[in-house]
Amino acid sequence: MAGKPRGLRLFRNLNAKVAAVPMVLTTLVVFVGGTLWTVLYSFTNSKLLPRWQFVGLDQYKRLWSNDLWNAAIWNLAFYGVMSLIFTITMGFVLAVLLDQKIRFEDTFRTIMLYPFALSFIVTGLVWQWILNPEMGIQEVVRRMGFEGFTFDPLHNPNTVLYGLLIAGLWQGTGFTMCLMLAGLRGIDEDIWKAARVDGIPKWKTYLFVVIPMMRPVFITTLVIVAAGIIKLYDLVVAQTSGGPGNASQVPAMYVYRYMFTAQNLGQGFAASTMMLLSVLIVLIPWAYLEFGGKKHG
């Protein structure tokens, strides 16, 4: 009698393992296979077609002495830091605002999320337009009587990244807001009551009680946003195409350029390997924090 349930359980477990096989296989073949392939070939001097001629770290040396690559890296670093700071702060502030039990909350949330549901391509186009000096914000303000007003971020190498940033924030803030709101709603009501009884002002409760409690939400948001930033591609393509000059080049565009336009696969591989590496630098500490520390807890 005792043997049968155990046998059944084994059968179920086996079935479960089989059910996961297609997923594991696809991920394994595509992601791990493709990634390894890319990393391996980054050590070759592949030009138009991949070929197996080992040249060591030459591609990387060339990559890091390439002005375009260095510009792309700095652009991304600047954009990334600014974007992280602003999406997370604005997302949190908006979530707090939304948490005040405002009217039509669901509709508000949906509208805030709309930009996130739209593609980067459309976002880039729309903002290219709004920031266009002849018909966008600059023109409107000038018509209002401020003749000297100048606002043309996309055509100035010094400000083009801010132009991208505005569009990126517009797109992503609603998403961080929703993550933060879920975090806020996860805070026990009793904590608010306790704070009120102790006469702690609301803003202090947020700052010193709620935010520390939301640490996991902040970290998850940070990782998702950061990983998205490293991939930044479509927004730039639609909004500036990397210009003016190379002032808004980003690494993903460099990869694309060397693979398809310059037909220098080796460089493209080396550049994608560097991108992979930077994602890993973001992910591994997070994975360790989130999963490693309390793995079987």
Next chain:
Amino acid sequence: MARSVSTRRKLFFTVAAWSVALLIFFPVLWTILTSFKTEASAVASPPELLGADWTLQNYSDVWARSDYPRFFMNSVIISIGSTLLGLLIAIPAAWSMAFVPGNKTKDLLMWMLSTKMMPAAAVLIPMYLIFQKTGLFDTRTGLVLALMLMNLPVIIWMLYTYFKEIPGEILEAARMDGASLKNEVLYILTPMAIPGIASTMLLNIILAWNEAFWTITLTTVNAAPLSAFIASFSAPQGLFYAKLSAASTMAIAPILIMGWFGQKQLVRGLTFGAVK
């Protein structure tokens, strides 16, 4: 007295929040409005609102382009196809991870999710070459496969979080009553899982609809969906703002509509997909 203050406070926050929402929604609204203007009216400065020439010409012009309906159909087929195929693979996997977790389940999930964060550029060339060799390049089948692969981690993760909410006791009870594995899945699990599956589907269709990196790199003309079509417009010569707005409006309309009717699913899906 205290109540009136709190009502005023509430009103203040409501007004503040809605001003933000209006500001956020303005670019979309403006694009939609522009799509109904004539080209001259669209580029007029100052921007015209009340006195603009309204027209439906842009829509018929864009639709009359011999290739537009094809782009549109490609988008529909690719986003729905890749979602269904993804669900087919993801449902068994998510089910097994949620109800029969092993020692490695958490690691596996984590690893799955992290692949989604990897830059797509890293697998670009292998994918490109495989697609060229197998004749999948610039075909709908190819894009269905590619987008399914790209979104599979998200699908599995979301389904997993939804399946996790289904109380295991009910399944235990069914097992006690002697339900077979097939019946367990078919009559107990599936009905309870439908809302989660529907939300996952909605989100994934949106993700696939928006995908630009792969649709641009893996297609030329035949299988290119709307996202690639719009991207081709952003080339410098495409200065037809009203028509571009009409094309963009048609590209975003399905998302705006689906998002509106699936508000709860969309928000829940997005937050639950990431917040544990």
